[in-house]
Amino acid sequence: MRLLLLACLRAQTGNATTAARIRNHLHAAGHICVLKDAFMYESPAEIAHLTSSDKFDAALAIHLYKGGRLLQGSRIPFGIIFGGTDVNEDIKCKEKRQVMGAVLERARFAVAFTVEMKELAAAEWPDARKKIYVQSQGIKTTPSETFDWYTFLQNAAIPAGSGPVHLFLLVCGLRRVKDPLYLVEAFSEWHRKDPSVHLGIIGPAAMDLEVPVLARNIPGNAAIIKHRETGLLFSTPQEFVVLSKSLMNDPVLEKEIVTRAKEYVEQHHSWEGERKTYQSLVQRLQ
Missing domain, CATH: 3.40.50.2000 (Glycogen Phosphorylase B;)
Structure with a gap:
């Protein structure tokens, strides 16, 4: 598959290193995974044009709000990876919470880094509990x-x-x-x-x-x-x-x-x- 991965790619941040690691995992399985900085786009329409013109089969986004909001109305299937800001900060804002709920409803799956993160999300969106998987971030030192x-x-x-x-x-x-x-x-x-x-x-x-x-x-x-x-x-x-x-x-x-x-x-x-x-x-x- 040709996959789009949306994330905030500011250098040396957790988002950037996590996105690079996930891309590596997907490349190893034979997929093509293209990273795009979510900060470079302002609306779902821009991402819809990108996925259509570059012929992406599916998408992933890190952060339910920062990345996921850009996938609203997407014509291709997508999955979501929770960020700590989603459940600790953005969830407190009514407007952002509504957007995140809509994105989570459309997502094929969601990934939380900890059980605590999953429980916070499931408490807010109980219907999504079964689609939220817990996967801690992987560490590989050399x-x-x-x-x-x-x-x-x-x-x-x-x-x-x-x-x-x-x-x-x-x-x-x-x-x-x-x-x-x-x-x-x-x-x-x-x-x-x-x-x-x-x-x-x-x-x-x-x-x-x-x-x-x-x-x-x-x-x-x-x-x-x-x-x-x-x-x-x-x-x-x-x-x-x-x-x-x-x-x-x-x-x-x-x-x-x-x-x-x-x-x-x-x-x-x-x-x-x-x-x-x-x-x-x-x-x-x-």
């Missing part, structure tokens, strides 16, 4: 993706050999709403008191790299991280500092968190499992 700590320390001008260094890496390259500077003020104050702690802002990474994860306690993070088991969740910058200190002073806790997080990723975020799911679901679009 040696080339491991972090070069020595080069990072050199580039950041962090002196080596001057005692223990505690480096906290903030995964960034995200939308403004993700607030990459949320911790800076509190961390700067901590650094002034303890120069051994450093905050690095980097690109994408995963719990699969065997480093303990501290994440802000918001629905999307809390759905995949269990506090003090597979990571640590904080609600304020000050709580981040407190939890970080406890982690630094408790190597047993650090080891337990890393071990359980690695096991969680292997069990629930299988790259191979994700590939099989999407290759199977697109058959519903034929």
Whole structure:
């Protein structure tokens, strides 16, 4: 099949990496999957013209509202992949909620990344429950993706050999709403008191790299991280500092968190499992 995949493709965001990964899965099954940035289109009429002129057989969209709204009235079958914004933010807006409901009604299937995401959607649109499948995002790390700590320390001008260094890496390259500077003020104050702690802002990474994860306690993070088991969740910058200190002073806790997080990723975020799911679901679009 020739498939159109609509997503918000801003560089280094979760949408862009997820879309690229799904395209890879579908290409491996022999389909042609063309990525298009949803931000480049304003109306369903534009997408209807695109699917007709470029002879697409079916379509997928990431985000029920941002991408799915463009498939309203589509003449080709389509499936939808929920984004966290759909069920945590856009659902609060009456106009967006109506659009999302109409899109979900037409969709052949929908994919939620977590059980919690599915339940939130099913509570709002109970008739769609049976068409919503849960598939966690797949993670596949390779040696080339491991972090070069020595080069990072050199580039950041962090002196080596001057005692223990505690480096906290903030995964960034995200939308403004993700607030990459949320911790800076509190961390700067901590650094002034303890120069051994450093905050690095980097690109994408995963719990699969065997480093303990501290994440802000918001629905999307809390759905995949269990506090003090597979990571640590904080609600304020000050709580981040407190939890970080406890982690630094408790190597047993650090080891337990890393071990359980690695096991969680292997069990629930299988790259191979994700590939099989999407290759199977697109058959519903034929």
